Amino acid sequence: MGKFRKHLRGPLVQLRQGFTLVEMAIVLLVMGVVLAVITSLISSIPNLKSTETEAETLAGNFQRARNTALFTNSTFYLEFNLDENTYRGYLIERVDGEAREKEKFDHSLASSNGLVAISVGLSGRVETGKVRITFLPDGSAEQVAVYLGEPPLASQTVIMNRYGGTTKILKGEEPLQLEKQWSENLESF
Numbered sequence: 001m002g003k004f005r006k007h008l009r010g011p012l013v014q015l016r017q018g019f020t021l022v023e024m025a026i027v028l029l030v031m032g033v034v035l036a037v038i039t040s041l042i043s044s045i046p047n048l049k050s051t052e053t054e055a056e057t058l059a060g061n062f063q064r065a066r067n068t069a070l071f072t073n074s075t076f077y078l079e080f081n082l083d084e085n086t087y088r089g090y091l092i093e094r095v096d097g098e099a100r101e102k103e104k105f106d107h108s109l110a111s112s113n114g115l116v117a118i119s120v121g122l123s124g125r126v127e128t129g130k131v132r133i134t135f136l137p138d139g140s141a142e143q144v145a146v147y148l149g150e151p152p153l154a155s156q157t158v159i160m161n162r163y164g165g166t167t168k169i170l171k172g173e174e175p176l177q178l179e180k181q182w183s184e185n186l187e188s189f
Helices: 002-009 021-043 051-072
Strands: 075-081 086-095 098-108 114-120 130-135 144-149 156-160 167-171
Touching (some): 051 130, 051 156, 114 130
Antiparallel strands (some): 086 098, 156 167
16 A cells, blocks of 8 residues: 555656746847837837937938928928927929829927927028928028027027038027128138
8 A cells, every 4th residue: 555655646846946048038028029119109209309309300300301302303391380399391292283292291399399489591580380491392492590499498409501401400599690701811701
């Protein structure tokens, strides 16, 4: 009977502590995917973006608008809504003699780093309403200064040059200067 009891109990199974290497790899992979998704969601929230980041985004969108007008040989509009703190870019396409708007991007800003004002060419500073900037098929547009920050103070100024299409980002509020300084020496002009 003693031998029979030994068979019924069987050998004792020892349980190992912790994860195996495969289990650990799966856990780390899942944690990495979850962290990446959460990070991308948090970074897309406008309140968490800095004014400097918004200024860089706007400068990039100015370049994008100009290049789209040049390469498609079409008119491109950038429309700023100062009341809603948004701007959008759309292309005018001609299909069968009919003009249609094709939206290329839409961007919202937080009130803490939003649109304070816009100066377009000689029209002066605009602080409310909608402002539309037209990029012609040759890539030219009006000289533009967009002031970003928490109203009424602008902490960043994005200036787009009329003909060259280059953009500058300046700290603080810089007025739009359309006239060059007079120089007797043509080499320094």
